[in-house]
Amino acid sequence: MKKAALARGTRDFGPEQLAKRQYIINTIKEVYELYGFQPLETPAIENLSTLTGKYGDEGDQLLFKILNSGDYLKKTDTNMLVQRDFKKIMPVIAEKGLRYDLTVPFARYVVMNRNDLSFPFKRYQIQPVWRADRPQKGRYREFYQCDADVIGSNSLLNEVELIQIIDMVYKKLGLLSNISIKLNNRKILQGIIKVIHTADQSINKSDKIGLEKVFDADDKFTVITVAIDKLDKIGLKGVNAELANRGISEESINQLATFLNFEGNVQETLAFLKEKLADSAIGLKGVEEMSTILQYLDTDKMPIKLDISLARGLSYYTGTILEVVPLGTEMKGSINGGGRYDDLTSVFGLKGVSGVGFSFGLDRIYDVMEELDLFKEITTNKTKALFINFDKECQAYTFPLVTNLRKEGINVEIFPEPAANGKKLKRQMNYANKKNIPYVILTGSTEKESGLFSFKTMETGEQETLTIEAITERLK
């Protein structure tokens, strides 16, 4: 006998949780369709060659790998095995893996179907993804992402619409006052780094490397953005320490701090950046993109924050980046994230196709809504009435009625086992109670003779005597 247990970091979802999750999913879906996005689903299993190298080293480690079928050791050589070099052996014994996000499978799909799709291609995708992460509060190994992407259009109108979608979804979920939509632009970050580097007098005099050089190498840019991204968690001191540790000069760090410390509303921040980035073409381009996007948005009514410290981890972003964070809740970290990427599909051989998209994190939104008690109006059970099953005669008499009600589209149940005694009758009433069935219908011998039924409202205990026609009307 095996002990019944879930795999670590995974969950079952019963009727109540599913009703709540479905409510969030339906809300997101409805808004996506309002904006002309069409659904896509990709398989859970992908070739590892599709997945590896897209999420950084850490991401590669978090991929779930699927062992090849049959004799998976066939292609390994014995030396490899004896040396126990598990990293080298892995691609030989495991050629498939589980979907890590929805963006890379989407890029694969676009490249495979490039000749049949009409661009701009707007797709949404709501499916689970898997990560071999250490499970903790708000972090699961199997969780849902709800993505929307537009690919094949440079227009900033796409960014505008995505932000409107975020605003509308959270409004519909009743969460709008509990979130902040953080916006930034990778081009602004590039401009800041460029400007600081140019002004840094210390660079040629010391052996410290300048930000410019750091920026030249893609992975070093990631190092900086990753450091900035931690501002919320480790504070400016922590960020500065990390930057110094990576070889950034003190002068550059101090200059960067003036940007990170800036506080102001959207218009003030734009003015500040425009002035400070006057000498960086790319920086000004970022500011201009941001201004254009904001012009189209009703910023007074949206919880938008222009956040210079927002950097996002993934390296493929090239323009607008955004994140949504919950306010005043236990949940730390973002519940939405995304941005503009100019060349995501090139890794699969399709160059020069720009896209922009984001993802709602279903499980985190669920947790936040649960914490804030926002699921009040969701009912789980859909059965409208239970026919009590007194005995075999009663069963034979009522079952055809139950069948007819179902044919009319009314959700009803008959308790499958005849009661035959008092204790068992109580079990049937408990069943109705536990399942939140609002009405119970009793058919005793008196009722059978008269053709009438006792119709009991569970909440009030009120009992009426009705014909089956009257009951049908009541349940409709």
Next chain:
Amino acid sequence: MKKAALARGTRDFGPEQLAKRQYIINTIKEVYELYGFQPLETPAIENLSTLTGKYGDEGDQLLFKILNSGDYLKKTDTNMLVQRDFKKIMPVIAEKGLRYDLTVPFARYVVMNRNDLSFPFKRYQIQPVWRADRPQKGRYREFYQCDADVIGSNSLLNEVELIQIIDMVYKKLGLLSNISIKLNNRKILQGIIKVIHTADQSINKSDKIGLEKVFDADDKFTVITVAIDKLDKIGLKGVNAELANRGISEESINQLATFLNFEGNVQETLAFLKEKLADSAIGLKGVEEMSTILQYLDTDKMPIKLDISLARGLSYYTGTILEVVPLGTEMKGSINGGGRYDDLTSVFGLKGVSGVGFSFGLDRIYDVMEELDLFKEITTNKTKALFINFDKECQAYTFPLVTNLRKEGINVEIFPEPAANGKKLKRQMNYANKKNIPYVILTGSTEKESGLFSFKTMETGEQETLTIEAITERLK
């Protein structure tokens, strides 16, 4: 650069396929809820200890196994590795696997939540499962099952309701005239084997083993049921050869053939079995169960066939078994299957809980409906109108109108990029065409001055001049 490709036996689903799949799923869901079933979802990843040993040896081989994270070789010993004994090494390096069906995770769920559930527990579950099978027509490595089970009730009314569900789902899908619902009962099969054994004069005289003895051992009973189950594929000759090969006496094989050869309607078959199984208590019990179930069903209007040769592969069935096969289509094999099991949860430590359930095979039903062209009325795109984007001025003028229409719940799009010249305008019209958007709205400089819009019906080419209020009404 990696070539973009799907993993073998997996598929992407675009908007049209998803709309059709969703139509089938919604139909099944609706009927399940009509009968009081509640939804459950379990994780894709389960501990292999939960999955192995439940599906027979072949099933165990078809399980997708997930490599442990980090240094998965840590717990292996070098001898094992040098000997390349992949079967022995496997449980050490892979402790998790992908869901193979929905029944075993359901049994695990019931055992884990036994104290919180109210029995009889009626759940439905519609999720993908994974099998490392050789892909071929109608057989995929990732496919959907749509299960319904009632657990914690012996009542045959549950069987009746499940058959009604099958009937109603196929009626709603327009497939009822293209299917046959095959019914049998494991107790009838047991009775047949018992009766044949008792009558077999040859058993004590030869070294052939009798069916009784075969039946005593569970795995031998499976051997017989598996042989019988192949009747459709290999014919009676094939079945007989297989039985002889397994050591069944000629006399018993001939006796069995009289059962397998029997042809008759439901009532005739019941009468035949009642007479033939007069000396087997268990056989008669099976016939009685079948009669009771059929009494509650409108058998004249349902494509029900009592099929003595139906045996089902899985060993856990103990009573009613059923299968639905499509008629007059290319699809071979069943599109539905299930039955009564008296002790499924005991493997996880919960004994004496009887259940009954079945599964709709979504992907096969889809293939059959596609072949029969039954998806006529499904529309995929939901965008009602496209606003043409002539230039930046037009964009700035129309975007707020688009936003307002969306706030009213009307699915509209604006092409994200200004046309600025004729060729690009054609691209926008093509976009509307390809996406089946029924109306296109044009806002030139004349329109802007007059406050009126050109409203074009794509199908007829008819063009009207309307106010935005009139357009709103038309699109609602």
